Amino acid sequence: MRVRPMTWLLSALATAAAVTATALAVPQGGDRSPDDRTAPAARDARAAGKAKPDAHDVVLAVHGGAGTALDRDKTSPEREKAYRDGLTRALRAGQKVLDKGGSSLDAVQAAVVELEDDPLFNAGKGAVFTADAGHELDASIMRGSDLKAGAVAGVKSLRNPIAGARAVMDKSQHVLLAGEGADDFxxxxxxxxxxxxxxxxxxxxxALMAAKAAEKGDKKAARSSAALADAQSKGTVGAVAVDRRRDLAAATSTGGMTNKLPGRVGDSPLIGSGTYAKNGTVAASATGTGEVFIRGAATSTISNLVEFKGADVAKAAYEVVVKRLPALGGDGGVIALAPNGDFDAPHSSPGMLHGYLTKGGQVVTKIFPDETPPNS
Structure with missing residues (x-):
């Protein structure tokens, strides 16, 4: 389907003029267990800068971005529930695949589709706006058993970009398709x-109006608009999984950066930057300042540290995300999963929304900074 951007833009402008500042609707539903809501985490050894796994026996993990952290004191119970439910739905979707003996690749795709359909996250339905008030979405997926991968960049009409990435992987000889060609494919x-x-x-x-106001130096308008903007405007989503065959897989999807230049591509669709999976080392999905993750080849470097330096997943992820990338001028985080189920989610940003599922079926979600203190 060919998009006619001006038609929708006029509609969006009319809607924006008619709608006063409103809060993002809270999604309903989500199958939740008593394990879905986590208590504030103690500031453990990781907060002091020691790289240790967050959890063991993990089979699936997801993230909802490492942007501006949610403030526990300013987040309503309804909004907290909405974020936890969103992460939980994604984990349960992937769990259904794994419980039936399905592949880790199918599991991460199922999890990411759920997050793309949730307007709370910056992917799919909740994608941010470009500088010209459009939407350009990126996604990638990778299988660890044979390093097969697929990705799309700058798509404007695919409801689920991760499905586009999977199609590129399975039904073409390419790894990455961009723009109109990716949409048409x-x-x-x-x-x-x-x-x-x-x-x-x-x-x-x-969020776009706040960014435009800031560009013009209108601090008052910027603050006013920013107060209404979603706190997770950097909420790139991703998933990592290991299946019964110990095959690893990873997937990432994003709407990019608010007010980005049309045509800008970040790390999310780039294999080795935003997404990487290799059996025997790690499955990793990144979120944060995309340009920095590209320059630092973030996710493939984690794999290389495991393979060639003998580091465990937690130490390798910490080395890249906390020690190396901030020196390049940006922050963010990764979810990293080892074949044995060791899981870590280091980040240099104030917080990172994420959750994981253990082999025993326990779901854990973390959305506040005191649950995931930055590794600094």
Whole structure:
């Protein structure tokens, strides 16, 4: 389906003019267990800069971005529940695949689709706006058993970009398709397509208005708009998994950066930067300042440290995310999973929304900074 950006833009502008500042609607539902809500975590050894796994026996993990951290004191119980439910739904979707003996690749795709369909996160439905008030989405997926991968960049009409990435992997000889060619390829494969107004949300529009005001030096307007904007405007999503065959897989999807230049591509669709999976080393998905993760070849470097330096996953991820990348001028985090189920989620940003599922079926979600203190 070919998009006509001006048609949806006029509609979006009319909607924005008619709608006063409103909070993002809270998603309903989500199958939750008593384990889904976590108590504030103690500031353990990791907060002091020691790289140790967050958890063991993990089979699936997801993240919802390492942008501006959610403030426990300013987050309503309803909003907290919405974020935890969103992460939990993604984990449960992947769990259904794994419990049936499905592949880690299918599990990470199922998890990411759930996050793309949730407007709380900056991917799919909740994608942020570009500088020209459009939407350009990126995604990638990788299988650790044979290093097969697929990705799309700058797509404008695929409802689920991760499905486009999977199609590139399975049904083409390429790894990355971009722009109109990626959209057309996805449509030919029978993937669901949408018009640009599908991605529109009030919170993302407010974030764009705040960015525009800041560009003009209007601090008052910027603060006013920013107060209404979604705190997770950097909320790139991703998933990592290991299946019964000990095969690893990883996937990442994003709407990019608010007010980014049209055509900008970050780390999320780039294999070795935003996404990487290799049997015997690690499955990793990144979130944060994309340009820095590209320059630091973040996720493949984690794998290389495990393979060639003999580091465990926690130490390798910490080395890259906390020690190396900040020196390049940006912050962020990764979820990293070893074949034996050791899991770590280091980040240099104030917080990182993420959750994981253990082999025994326990779901843990972490959304506040005191649950995931930065490794500094």
């Amino acid at each position: 996805g449509a030919r494969q029978g993937l669901k397509t949408v018009t640009q107004d599908y991605y529109w949300t009030q919170a993302r529009w407010d």
